Amino acid sequence: MRRTLRPAAVAAGVALVLSGCAAGSTVAGLQPPPAPETRVAPLAPPHARAIVDRAFTAAAQAESATGAQADQARATAYTGAALTAARAKARLDSVQPGLGGGPPALSPSQPGLLAVSRGFGWPRVMVAQTVPAEGSLPVLHLLTSPNAVTPYRIAISASMLPNSTVRRFDPLAQGSRLVTDGTGLAVKPATLLTTYAASLSYPSRRVADPAFMPDPFATQIRQNAASQASSVAAQSGFTQQHEVVPGGIYAVEQAGGGALVFSLMRRTDTFTVKPGQKLTAPKEFTALVPGQSQITSRATMTTLELVVFGVPAAKGDATLLAASEQLVAAAGS
C-alpha cells in the first residue's frame, strides 16, 4: 500500500511546487495587457464635463472682456464657423450694441452634456445644451476636436425651435456613434442638407420629394427673402443662395436609432443694383465694410446658418430641431 502511494505523493509534491511557481510569477503583478476597448467614450464623463465647462467659461469671458483678452477667450471657446460667427458678432456689437444679434452660444449658462462620441477615431464630438439665463429657448451645441493635439471647442450652436425635443443618447461612458456617413439613417445627412439648402434659395426652387418636414425657420427665411426682394425691387435685383459648408456636417447617433445632425450652411444675399440706381447700405453692412454707405453696383452679404436636424432611423422625414444665423461678412461697391 505504501509503495503504491509513493509515486502519487511525489506527483502531488511536484504539482504543488509548480503551482507555487505559478503563484510566484505574480509576485511582481505581471499579467497580460488588456485588449483595447473601442466601444467606449474616449473621455470619462467628469473629464468631458470639465472640458465643456472650460469652453463655455471662455465663451462667457469673451462676452465680458474686450480687445486681445476677448479675442483669446473666443479662440479658446470656439472653432471654425462658430469662431467666425463670434468674431463677426463682436465686430457688429462694437459698432452698435445688439447689432450682431444674440447668437445663442454667447450667453450660455449651466451647460449640460448630452453625448460624447464613441471610440478613439478622429474627429471627436460632444453634444451639449445650455439654457440662456433669460429663460429663452434652450440651445444645442456641438463641440469638436479634430485630433489629439487640438482641444474641444464649440463648432456649432443653434437655438431650439419651439415644441422641438431631442431624444436621449447612449450613456456618456458608453459614448455615441458618429454616423455622418448615414449608416442606419433614413436619409444620408449630406443628401438631406444639400436638399434643404436648395429648398431655401430665392428665387424659390421647388424640391421634389424632400426628406424633411416643413419648419418655421425655412418659412421665415423664405418670407424675409421675398420681403427683401420686394423692398429693393425698384433699385436692384435680389437673389439668395444657400450652400452646405464642406466638412460642416456631424451626425451623432441617438439611443434606439436615428441621429442628431448638426450642419453649417452659408447664405449669400446678392444685390445687383440697376443702372442709375443706388442702395443705402444698412448698419450691419457698414459695420463690416467701413465707409461703404452707398451701393451703386453690387453687394453681397454672407450669413452663416447653423441648423440641427433630427433624422429617423428607418423611414420618415427629418425634422429641424434648432437653427440660428449670424451675419459674418459683406462686400460691395
Place this chain on the structure above:
Amino acid sequence: MPTVARRLSLLGGALAALVGLALFVLGLWAAIGLGPSGRAAFSTTRQTPGIELVGSAVLAHVDAPVEVTVTRADGGPVWLGLAHDADARSAVGSSPHLSVDRVHYPSGAVEASSVGAGVSKATQMLGGDVWQRTSTGTGTARLVVSPDAAPLSVVATSANAAALGRVRTTLAWQHRTWFFEALAAAALGLTIAALALGYLRHARRRPTPRRSAAATGATRSTLSTRATRATRSTRATRSAQVPSGPQVGTSVPPQASGTGQVGRE
C-alpha cells in the same frame, strides 16, 4: 515492475527537491529585492529627444498602480501626461521619441528604443484634451498610473521645444503582499525540498526487499547486481555458519539442508 516504480519515485523525489530548492532561492531573492514594502523598481537612463513614451505594454502589464518618474539630468522642466494608449500615440505621431516598451522581471531590464523621424509635436501636444492627468516639475516629475480597463500610456516632454536630454526613467510597482508572497514561496520551496530530501535519504537507506522462495535465478541475479559485495559476502558467511534450512532469497544448495537439520538437533 516494482523496481521501475522505485526508480520513478526516486527520480520524482530528486526532481521535487531540485524544484523546491529553486523555489526557495527565487522566493528568498525576490523577497530581498522587493523588501518589506513590496516595491519592484525598474530604471533606465537614456538620451531622449523631445518626447518619451512609456507604453501600455509596460503600464497595463501590471495589476497594481505604477509610479512613473522622469528625471532630467540637466534639471530642466518635465511634463508628464497620462492618456489612452491610442490617444497618446496619436498625439506623439511621427515625432522623434524614446519608446519604453517592456520591462523584464526579475532581471530588472528595461527595453527602450528611439523611434520617429518627423517634426516634433512636443510643444503642441500639451493643448489636447486626451490627457486624463498631468504632472509637471522642475528636474523631475512623477505620475502614478492606476490599472484601467483600457490600455494607458504616459508621455513625457520638456513642455517646450527643447529636447529632454539625458533622462532617467523609473517605473515602480508597490504591493505589500508581494513581499509576503515571495516569503511564502520561499517557505514552500524550503518545505518541499526538505520533504523531498528526507524521502530520498530514507529510500536510499532502506534494505533491499526480500524475494519469495519461488523466485527464479533471474531474480536472484538481479538482487545480486543491486547489492554490494560486502552484503553478499556477509550473507554467504551467515548461511554457512547458521544453516537454518532454506531461506527466502538465499542460494543454499539442496544437499546442505540435511546438515543444517542435523546440526539443529
